[in-house]
Amino acid sequence: MNLKSARVILTGASGGIGSATALALAQSEAQLLLVDRQAEGLQQLANRLRAEGAQAHAYPADLTRGADRQAVIEHAGRVLGGIDLLINNAGLLHFNPFEEEEPQAIERLLNVNVVAPILLARAVLPLMQRQGRGRVVNIGSIFGSIGFPYFASYSASKFALRGFSEALRRELAGSGVGVTYIAPRATRTPLNRSALNRMNEALKVAMDPPERVAAAVVDAVRRDRDEVYLGWPESLFVRLNGLLPRLVDGALRRQHREMRSYATQG
Template sequence: MGRRTPQRYRAVLTGAGGGIGSAIARRLAPQADALLLVGRQPAPLAALRAELGPQVQVVCGDLTAPTTLDAIEQAARAMGGVNLLVNNAGISQFHSFETQAPEAMRAMLDTNLLAPMLLTRRLLPLLHQAPAAQVVNIGSVFGLLGYPGFAAYGASKAGLKGFSQALRRELSDSAIEVRYFAPRATRTSINSSAVNAMNSALGTAEDSPEAVADAFADFLAGTAWQATMGRKESFFVMLNRLLPSLPDDAIRKQLAVIRQYLPK
C-alpha cells in the first residue's frame, strides 16, 4: 500500500463522543486546522473541545434529525470548508432477529446507513471545493461477515460498504475519495454486557479504542480504499467472499455458545 503526502485537515467527525470517536478525534486534532466534532451528548464533546484546542468546534444533536444536518453544514461552512468527512456515528443491538423490535431495526438503519448518506450529500459541495478530499465511512467486520445476533446491525454496515463503493466509483473522476474502514470487536460502551460475556466465552479478540484510532490513522495516511482490522478477521472476510461455506461451518459450531447470551 502506498503512502499519501501529509496534509492538514479541515475535518468533520461524527460519533465523536464515543470510545472510537473520541480516540480518533485525539489522533486527528494535531493534523487539523479545523475539526468539527458531532455527537449526541454535550458533556464529552465539551471535554474534548477543552482538551484538544481552539481549532475544535462541536455540534450536538441527533444525526437522524434534519436540524442537526443543517447545523453541521453551517458549522462546516463557517470553519472554511471541509476536506475530510469521517462518518463514525453508529448504534448496535445484539438480539435474536425473530423477536427484535422493528423500531430497533429502523434506528440502526437510520443512524448507521441513512444518516451518513444524507450527511455526505449535504457536505459534497464543500468537499468538491477542496483540492483533495476524503469521505471515510467507519463500518464493521460484521458488515463484511454476517454473524448471528447482528442481522440488522450487519445489514446497516453492509449497506454502508455498498454505498461507499458505489459513491467511490461515481466520484472517481473528481478529487473526492470515498473509503471504508472496518474495525473488529472493540471495547466500548456500544457493547452490551451480553456481548462482552459472549466475546469472553468465545475468546474473541478485542481492540481498545486507541488501537482502532492508531489503525485508522495509518489507513488515512495510506492509499487503499478499504481496510479490515485483524489478520484473522481479514482472512475470514476473504473466505466469506470466496468460499462462504467455510465460515458458515465455523460460525455454526459457535451457535450453542452464542445462543447462551443471545437476548430473545
C-alpha cells in the same frame, strides 16, 4: 491527504472510537468539528483538546434529523471555513435474536448507521467537488462483510455502508474526492453490552482498543487508502466468506448455541 490544518467533521465523536480518533487527529494538527448527540461528553472532549492546543469545536446534533445535518454543514463552514474530510463514525450496535428486536429500534439503527452517513456524504460532496479535493471515511465493521447471527440488523447496516462506499468511490474516480471504508473487528467500546463482552471472552474473540482503530483511520486518510480491514484472522475470514461462505456457515454453526445464550441475556 495532509492532515495538518485539514478541516474535519467527525461524527460519534464522544464515543470510544470517536474520542480516540479525535485525539489522533488533533495530534496531527487537524481542525475539528466534533459531532455527537451526547452534548456533555462532547463538550468535555472539545475542552480537553483545546487545552492541549488543538482547534476543536463541539456541536451536539441528532444526525437522523435533516435539520441537524444541515446545521452541522453550515456550522463547519462558519468555524472551519470549509470541509476537507468527513468521518462517519456515529453508529448503533444491536446484539439480540432478531425476533426480539423492536421495529422502532431497527428503524433507528438503520437511520443512524446508514441513512445519516449517506445523507451527510451527499451534503458535503458538492463542497468537496468544487474545491477538487476531499475524502469521506465510513466506519464499517467486519460484520459488514460477514453476516453474524444475533447481529442481523447491525450486519445489514454495515453491508449497506460498505456497498455505498464502494459505489460512491467508483463514481468519484478522477474527481479528487476519495471514499474510504474502514472495517474494525470487535472493539472495546461503550457500545458493547456486558453480555457481548462476556461472549467475546468465552469464544476467545480478540478485541482491539479504540486507539488501534483511530490509528488505522489516520493512516488510511494520510495514505488515501480505499479499504482497510483490521485484525487477523478476521480479515482472512472476510475473504473466505466471499469465496467459500459455506465454510464460514459451518464454523459459526458450531458456536451458535453459545452465542444465543449470551444474546438472550438482558
